[in-house]
Amino acid sequence: MMKQLFPIRHVMGYIASLVLSAAALAVIYLDLSKTVDIIILTVTAIIQASLQLFVFMHIGESADTKKELYINIAYALFVGLVTIFGTLFIFLWGWYA
Amino acid sequence: MKIDASKPLEYATEENSNKIFGFWVFLGAEIPLFATLFTVYLVMVDRFASGPSGKEIFEIGPVLIETFLLLSSSFTIGLAIHAMRHGYKKAMMVFMGITLLMGLAFIGIEITEFFTYVHEGATLQTSGFLSSLFVLLGTHGAHVSFGFLWGSVIMYQIWRQGINPATANKAFIFSLFWHFLDVVWIFIFSFVYLKGLM
Amino acid sequence: MDLEKFKVHGEPLIYGAMISIALATIGIIVGLTVFKKWGYLWREWLTTVDHKRIGVMYILAALLMLFRGGIDAIMMRLQTAAPDMKFLDAQHYNEVFTTHGLIMILFMAMPFIIGLMNVIIPLQIGARDVAFPRLNAVSFWLFFFGAMLLNISFVIGGSPDAGWSAYFPLASIEFSPTVGNNYYSLALQISGIGTLITGINFIVTILKMRAPGMKLMKMPMFTWSVLITNIIIVFAFPVLTVALALMMFDRLFGSQFFTMANGGMDMLWANLFWVWGHPEVYIVVLPAFGIYSEIIATFSKKNLYGYTSMVFSMLIISLLSFLVWAHHFYTMGQGVMVNSFFSITTMAIAVPTGVKIFNWLFTLRKGRITFTTPMLYTLAFIPIFTIGGVTGVMLAMASADYQYHNTMFLVAHFHYVLIPGAVFAVIAGFHYWFPKVFGFRLNERLGKHAFWWIIISFNVTFFPLFLLGLMGMTRRMYTYSEETGFGPLNMLSFAGALGLAIGFVILVYNIYWSTRYEPRDTTGDPWDARTLEWATNSPIPAYNFAVVPKVQTRDALWSAKQDNIPLFTEEITKIHMPSNTGKPFILGVVFFFFGFFLVFSMWIPAIVAGVGIILVMAAMSFDRDHGFYIPAKEVIATEKKLRGETV
Numbered sequence: 001m002m003k004q005l006f007p008i009r010h011v012m013g014y015i016a017s018l019v020l021s022a023a024a025l026a027v028i029y030l031d032l033s034k035t036v037d038i039i040i041l042t043v044t045a046i047i048q049a050s051l052q053l054f055v056f057m058h059i060g061e062s063a064d065t066k067k068e069l070y071i072n073i074a075y076a077l078f079v080g081l082v083t084i085f086g087t088l089f090i091f092l093w094g095w096y097a
Numbered sequence: 098m099k100i101d102a103s104k105p106l107e108y109a110t111e112e113n114s115n116k117i118f119g120f121w122v123f124l125g126a127e128i129p130l131f132a133t134l135f136t137v138y139l140v141m142v143d144r145f146a147s148g149p150s151g152k153e154i155f156e157i158g159p160v161l162i163e164t165f166l167l168l169s170s171s172f173t174i175g176l177a178i179h180a181m182r183h184g185y186k187k188a189m190m191v192f193m194g195i196t197l198l199m200g201l202a203f204i205g206i207e208i209t210e211f212f213t214y215v216h217e218g219a220t221l222q223t224s225g226f227l228s229s230l231f232v233l234l235g236t237h238g239a240h241v242s243f244g245f246l247w248g249s250v251i252m253y254q255i256w257r258q259g260i261n262p263a264t265a266n267k268a269f270i271f272s273l274f275w276h277f278l279d280v281v282w283i284f285i286f287s288f289v290y291l292k293g294l295m
Numbered sequence: 296m297d298l299e300k301f302k303v304h305g306e307p308l309i310y311g312a313m314i315s316i317a318l319a320t321i322g323i324i325v326g327l328t329v330f331k332k333w334g335y336l337w338r339e340w341l342t343t344v345d346h347k348r349i350g351v352m353y354i355l356a357a358l359l360m361l362f363r364g365g366i367d368a369i370m371m372r373l374q375t376a377a378p379d380m381k382f383l384d385a386q387h388y389n390e391v392f393t394t395h396g397l398i399m400i401l402f403m404a405m406p407f408i409i410g411l412m413n414v415i416i417p418l419q420i421g422a423r424d425v426a427f428p429r430l431n432a433v434s435f436w437l438f439f440f441g442a443m444l445l446n447i448s449f450v451i452g453g454s455p456d457a458g459w460s461a462y463f464p465l466a467s468i469e470f471s472p473t474v475g476n477n478y479y480s481l482a483l484q485i486s487g488i489g490t491l492i493t494g495i496n497f498i499v500t501i502l503k504m505r506a507p508g509m510k511l512m513k514m515p516m517f518t519w520s521v522l523i524t525n526i527i528i529v530f531a532f533p534v535l536t537v538a539l540a541l542m543m544f545d546r547l548f549g550s551q552f553f554t555m556a557n558g559g560m561d562m563l564w565a566n567l568f569w570v571w572g573h574p575e576v577y578i579v580v581l582p583a584f585g586i587y588s589e590i591i592a593t594f595s596k597k598n599l600y601g602y603t604s605m606v607f608s609m610l611i612i613s614l615l616s617f618l619v620w621a622h623h624f625y626t627m628g629q630g631v632m633v634n635s636f637f638s639i640t641t642m643a644i645a646v647p648t649g650v651k652i653f654n655w656l657f658t659l660r661k662g663r664i665t666f667t668t669p670m671l672y673t674l675a676f677i678p679i680f681t682i683g684g685v686t687g688v689m690l691a692m693a694s695a696d697y698q699y700h701n702t703m704f705l706v707a708h709f710h711y712v713l714i715p716g717a718v719f720a721v722i723a724g725f726h727y728w729f730p731k732v733f734g735f736r737l738n739e740r741l742g743k744h745a746f747w748w749i750i751i752s753f754n755v756t757f758f759p760l761f762l763l764g765l766m767g768m769t770r771r772m773y774t775y776s777e778e779t780g781f782g783p784l785n786m787l788s789f790a791g792a793l794g795l796a797i798g799f800v801i802l803v804y805n806i807y808w809s810t811r812y813e814p815r816d817t818t819g820d821p822w823d824a825r826t827l828e829w830a831t832n833s834p835i836p837a838y839n840f841a842v843v844p845k846v847q848t849r850d851a852l853w854s855a856k857q858d859n860i861p862l863f864t865e866e867i868t869k870i871h872m873p874s875n876t877g878k879p880f881i882l883g884v885v886f887f888f889f890g891f892f893l894v895f896s897m898w899i900p901a902i903v904a905g906v907g908i909i910l911v912m913a914a915m916s917f918d919r920d921h922g923f924y925i926p927a928k929e930v931i932a933t934e935k936k937l938r939g940e941t942v
Contacts, residue, residue, distance in 0.1 A: 004183055004185075005176065005179070005180060005185070005188055006176065007176075007179055010172065010175050010176060010179065013172075013175075014168070014169070014172040017168050017171075017172075018165075018168060021164055021165075021168065021283075021286065024286070024287055024291055025157075025291070027291050027292075027295050028157065028291060028294045028295060034295070037292075037295050038292075041287040041288060041291060041292060042287075044287065045283050045284055045287040045288070048280075048283045049280045049283060049284075052171065052276045052277075052279055052280050052283075053276075053280070055175075056171060056172075056175045056272075056276045057272075057273055057276045057277075059121075062108060062114065062117070064114075065114070065117075065118050065121075068118070068502055069118075069121050072121060072122055072125040073125060073128070075125065075526065075530060076124075076125040076126070076128035076129060076530060077128060078614070078617070079128075079129045079132070079530040079531070079617055080128045080129045080131075080132030080133075081132070082617050082618060083129060083132050083133055083136050083534060083570050083617075084132055084135055084136045084139065086570075086618075086620070086621075087136045087139075087140060087563075087566055087567075087570070088136075088139060088140070089633060089636075090566060090621055090629045090633050091140055091560075091562070091563070091566070091629070092140070094629055094630045094632045094633035094636075095628065095629055095630060095633075096628050096629060096630040096631075097630065111503075114503075115426045115427070115499050115503050115504075116427075118499055118502075118503060119426065119427065119495050119496070119498075119499045122494075122495045122498050122499065122529060123495055125529060125530065126491060126494075126495070126529045126530065126532070126533050127533070129530050129531075129533045129534055130533035130534075130536060130537060133533065133534045133537040133538070133567065133570070134537055136567075137537070137541065137552065137563065137567075140560065140563060141552075141558065141560070141563075144558030144559070144560065145558055146551075146556070146557040146558035147557070148557075148558075221544070221548060221549070221550045222548075222549040222550060222551065223551070223557065224551055224557050224558040225551045225552060225554070225557060225558030225559045225560060226558055227551075228541075228544065228550035228551045228552050228559075229552065231550075232540070232541065232544060232550070232552075246909065246913075247916075250913055250916055250917075251916075254916075254917070263919075267916070
């Protein structure tokens with residue numbers, strides 16, 4: 001019963017997400033350079049997001065929509081990242097100085 | 098209505114799997130929505146004018162509790178769907194109930210946090226930075242609140258009607274929504290709070 | 296309560312508008328009561344979930360808005376027809392050009408296109424309906440009540456007056472103290488939600504509901520264009536949602552997003568607006584490309600040249616459309632690097648667009664061309680749109696743009712793009728698909744009459760604006776002195792605008808005339824066309840196809856006719872249909888009041904309406920309607936009747 005209610009994949013995913021959140025705390029408690037900090041945050045966040053997507057949300061479970069779902073997320077990320085970095089490019093990095 | 102027994106209940110009819118697919122497309126639309134809010138936040142983050150900066154108002158304690166609650170609730174809604182697929186109605190209801198309670202606790206802590214900010218003189222009207230902070234957190238919080246209401250309606254329907262293709266479909270879609278809110282929170286946790294406290 | 300803020304003062308024009316709105320409303324109510332049509336209206340239209348009826352309502356609303364926006368246009372052209380005109384004052388001129396832009400793009404072009412896709416897409420892919428028929432009704436009513444909310448601003452409280460792009464700080468509460476821009480943020484938000492839902496609905500419909508055998512690369516070109524358009528809708532509209540919400544927060548709750556002090560950044564609005572705004576241009580233009588592709592193939596009696604390159608050029612356009620937005624504000628202050636980047640991406644879009652133009656030309660080559668009304672619009676589109684495109688490349692050069700920026704040259708450019716690229720297309724599509732929906736064609740003689748009026752007048756109206764722009768006339772100026780020398784060309788442009796109005800009146804008269812006198816078509820395929828929508832009867836029965844077609848080739852109907860490949864092989868069986876529902880309409884009404892109360896900062900009624908929205912949505916979740924079946928016997932009888940056979 002316990003095994004059926006608590007599948008190992010989910011439990012591992014949950015523990016991993018807690019560990020990753022704790023690891024991200026390094027940026028405030030350890031004295032690292034700003035670049036290293038941003039890399040830690042980015043890497044832990046991306047792994048955590050992927051955990052949710054693949055382990056919990058079962059994005060790949062339905063064979064007839066798998067490809068479409070990946071394209072959907074990829075397109076959304078494309079637009080999202082273009083908006084974020086394009087705007088920062090315009091207002092911060094590329095602003096007339 | 099044709100029911101395909103080889104698939105989980107929530108995918109069993111054509112309408113059901115279309116709904117799941119459609120909801121994924123909606124989540125696809127939520128990504129640029131939150132990306133835009135992050136854009137605004139990242140442009141505004143150093144524009145705190147005469148008001149406080151992030152470093153001055155953020156407190157790691159409540160944020161860690163919020164993070165723990167949301168990560169755990171994402172785990173329990175996953176367990177609820179797993180139980181649903183095995184047909185355990187009672188276990189499913191318990192896991193879903195725990196999920197919603199943790200969501201409620203999250204909202205409670207966030208509201209307290211907002212009150213603390215306002216009490217410290219950090220309001221929506223104070224600076225560009227604070228406007229963008231409140232709207233980013235508020236949009237996420239509004240999603241969680243909506244999720245709480247939505248989840249409650251679905252729990253009621255499962256309690257009354259049991260697990261059938263229609264309710265299983267709704268519960269599964271709700272779980273996608275809830276996991277997605279966790280994804281958004283991870284980015285808020287990392288790039289708003291931790292980056293702000295760096 | 297302070298009633299003063301609801302009132303709009305001054306002009307006889309406004310009072311005229313109020314009286315005509317009141318008279319029209321009374322007229323409609325009296326008419327419906329006298330002819331006992333309330334029940335009919337509710338049962339057959341307001342509660343419908345049938346994609347064809349929803350499409351027809353979209354198109355009706357779009358035509359209505361075309362005239363509203365058209366009257367705005369004539370007022371603007373009249374006000375600037377001669378130096379120092381006193382027809383409108385500066386404030387009303389501002390309101391008129393703002394609503395003209397908003398209405399023409401968001402409440403005319405968009406719904407016209409969404410209406411055509413509602414009517415045609417399920418037919419073209421051989422489906423019985425869209426994936427989510429009830430959500431489709433929700434989409435329509437949100438769009439409709441959003442549009443109504445914007446329209447009442449003219450008589451209650453005042454219209455938005457900061458341009459359709461509503462740049463801050465001008466659109467802030469400080470410089471636009473009337474409720475006009477509150478209307479802007481809320482009306483667009485409500486109809487925008489509807490559009491987003493449409494986007495999701497059609498992506499699922501096209502990807503999941505196609506007839507057996509119709510692989511992606513066998514879809515008709517219009518279906519492809521609509522698929523890509525809806526992908527852009529789904530990923531671009533959330534940006535507008537956020538931008539409008541922030542605008543609302545700034546104006547209603549005093550936040551500091553786009554303010555000039557306290558760390559706000561007015562330019563961020565322009566940035567977000569165009570992150571959505573440029574893809575929006577492709578949202579209205581891509582379906583037009585699809586419509587033209589269908590029409591050219593049909594009336595050249597050839598299959599479309601370069602199908603694959605057509606699809607890929609649209610995919611590339613959809614990605615590039617998200618990479619060019621900064622070309623709308625080259626002069627804002629960003630550095631050379633930024634402008635160079637966006638200059639290059641902008642010019643890159645001309646490449647896939649050019650590919651499409653050549654594909655159309657090669658389709659025409661050696662074709663057996665028939666010059667029907669829809670074909671005439673298509674043929675006129677190619678050269679006119681090319682002028683629009685080439686002037687676009689001129690504007691894309693950042694350094695040159697410092698000269699053209701915000702002049703009438705720009706105004707001429709985007710009218711040369713959007714009118715052939717959207718308006719001619721929807722008119723062509725309207726003429727082309729009209730017999731499918733209503734069972735008779737529009738009269739060709741009247742149609743061609745209207746065509747010549749519209750094409751010639753269009754050039755007379757907008758070509759002088761290129762010259763005026765180069766002479767230095769900026770856009771949005773409400774008057775000018777005689778010494779500028781702008782007078783004669785503006786007068787010519789006004790004459791053109793009147794000609795356009797005559798053209799559109801003939802177009803509408805044609806609908807009336809054809810309804811009464813045009814012979815009825817019983818073939819279902821009056822143009823000898825190529826795609827599946829022409830394989831069923833006209834007018835289309837509620838269930839679309841008595842039997843779901845089996846597709847083997849790209850132009851499924853054409854090969855069925857040429858090579859005798861049967862499309863319909865199965866027996867007629869009972870057909871499952873969704874039932875009508877009044878909840879989407881009610882949801883629209885509640886959203887309307889929610890928006891209206893927020894516009895006037897009436898908090899308690901707004902909260903009540905907000906709770907109402909949640910309750911209606913909850914009620915929709917509890918709906919346990921499983922639709923109904925049309926028995927096979929009834930289907931067979933309907934089929935016979937539509938084919939003109941006696942039952």
